[in-house]
Amino acid sequence: MSFASSASGWFDEAGNLVEPAVAAALLANRRVAWVVADQALRITSVVDAGGLLGATWNWPGAALLDVLPELVGSERELAAVLAGRPDPLHIDFLELADCDARSVYVRLTVAAGNAEAARALFCIFEDMTDLGISRQRLTQSRNELLLAQRSLADTILDLQASNAELRRLTDMKSVFVSVAAHELRTPLAVISSYADLLAQGLVGELNDRQLQSLGIIREGAERLLRITANLLDMARIEAGRLELVLQVLDAGALVASVVEEQRPFFEQASQDLSLAVEPSLPLALIDEVRATQIVVNLLSNACKYTPGGGAIRVTLSRLADCRELLLTVSDTGVGIAPEDQPQIGSWLFRAKSANEISAKGVGLGLYITRSLVELHGGRFWFDSTAGAGSVFHVTFLAADAEGEN
Ligand code: ADP
Numbered sequence: 012m013s014f015a016s017s018a019s020g021w022f023d024e025a026g027n028l029v030e031p032a033v034a035a036a037l038l039a040n041r042r043v044a045w046v047v048a049d050q051a052l053r054i055t056s057v058v059d060a061g062g063l064l065g066a067t068w069n070w071p072g073a074a075l076l077d078v079l080p081e082l083v084g085s086e087r088e089l090a091a092v093l094a095g096r097p098d099p100l101h102i103d104f105l106e107l108a109d110c111d112a113r114s115v116y117v118r119l120t121v122a123a124g125n126a127e128a129a130r131a132l133f134c135i136f137e138d139m140t141d142l143g144i145s146r147q148r149l150t151q152s153r154n155e156l157l158l159a160q161r162s163l164a165d166t167i168l169d170l171q172a173s174n175a176e177l178r179r180l181t182d183m184k185s186v187f188v189s190v191a192a193h194e195l196r197t198p199l200a201v202i203s204s205y206a207d208l209l210a211q212g213l214v215g216e217l218n219d220r221q222l223q224s225l226g227i228i229r230e231g232a233e234r235l236l237r238i239t240a241n242l243l244d245m246a247r248i249e250a251g252r253l254e255l256v257l258q259v260l261d262a263g264a265l266v267a268s269v270v271e272e273q274r275p276f277f278e279q280a281s282q283d284l285s286l287a288v289e290p291s292l293p294l295a296l297i298d299e300v301r302a303t304q305i306v307v308n309l310l311s312n313a314c315k316y317t318p319g320g321g322a323i324r325v326t327l328s329r330l331a332d333c334r335e336l337l338l339t340v341s342d343t344g345v346g347i348a349p350e351d352q353p354q355i356g357s358w359l360f361r362a363k364s365a366n367e368i369s370a371k372g373v374g375l376g377l378y379i380t381r382s383l384v385e386l387h388g389g390r391f392w393f394d395s396t397a398g399a400g401s402v403f404h405v406t407f408l409a410a411d412a413e414g415e416n
Contacts, residue, residue: 055071104139105117192240293409309340
């Protein structure tokens, strides 16, 4: 509801006369007040039923610009309004102290009209404290947001710097690892081949004790060669320089040939090794050397982490959607404790169970295996029960699935 005044009283929107007492109550309730100023900008009367304007000033008789210094500088505008400019002058969120000395925000509207037969300025004050407080809170939140944004930007910069430093250190580590591994490989290869010559009796006959010692030397040299080869692969993977030569191949034949090659190690450990390849499998998209490495790694782990008398089962089948071939290597070995499982496959990690049986290893094989599988576009995962055995799963893309999707 709005209402207007005239010389003869107060009227509502429908033009009905409103009781002056009712009008005063409405004004007080809505916290509306006004003052009238003459052409010399001196206040001639004040209506403030709700106590909006406070008691600091003795308003009647005071100079308008003293009471409302916010209007200083707007004298030309005030003169224009007085002279009949139709647009009133508005100032929002003007801060005043009310009659209880509380801070209030008001909207000031300055319009002109006739009072006591002379042109006068009407300064109307409407309480907008709630809005003012919301606006203040909004400004505060905006400032807090700006601060948070600035600190986020600083954190991002710090993170980028740390990232760059980390990248630099990782690159340095990769370079160091590959240089060291390269340098170690030549003397190791020399040790290994001379040990072979000695073992074959090509530089003179050796007795049994000498041959036994030589066997230990050869084994150690071969193990070191395998470690250096793994370190080189790791450095290549980390630098993104390990590239596959993918071919369309019979994965069943590849797995079967690796199983037969590795069989002597299982026989030596009195383990039962079996293979089941599903008939009529599609060809797979694989790098022959790297896929062989994947199968060898899984088989040698199964052999290493399974006690004598255990069983290792290798299967190759097709997954239901025919897009992938699934290789599984299961064993009845030491298994992996649940708390170690999340870290299996991260580099240099070895599970407690591996240390418990003093199995040799450095924790690089599965990191490389997993990376090689992923480079093939396949997936790697495992299930394991401590003390009961593990099943490692690897998928390869079927060649005829290429280009689908
Ligand atoms: P390494 O065998 O040289 O330690 P790997 O990267 O091949 O390194 O394997 C990482 C760890 O995963 C091993 O140390 C071992 O704890 C665990 N692991 C791998 N294969 C098996 C398995 N078949 N049975 C139980 N634990 C395994």
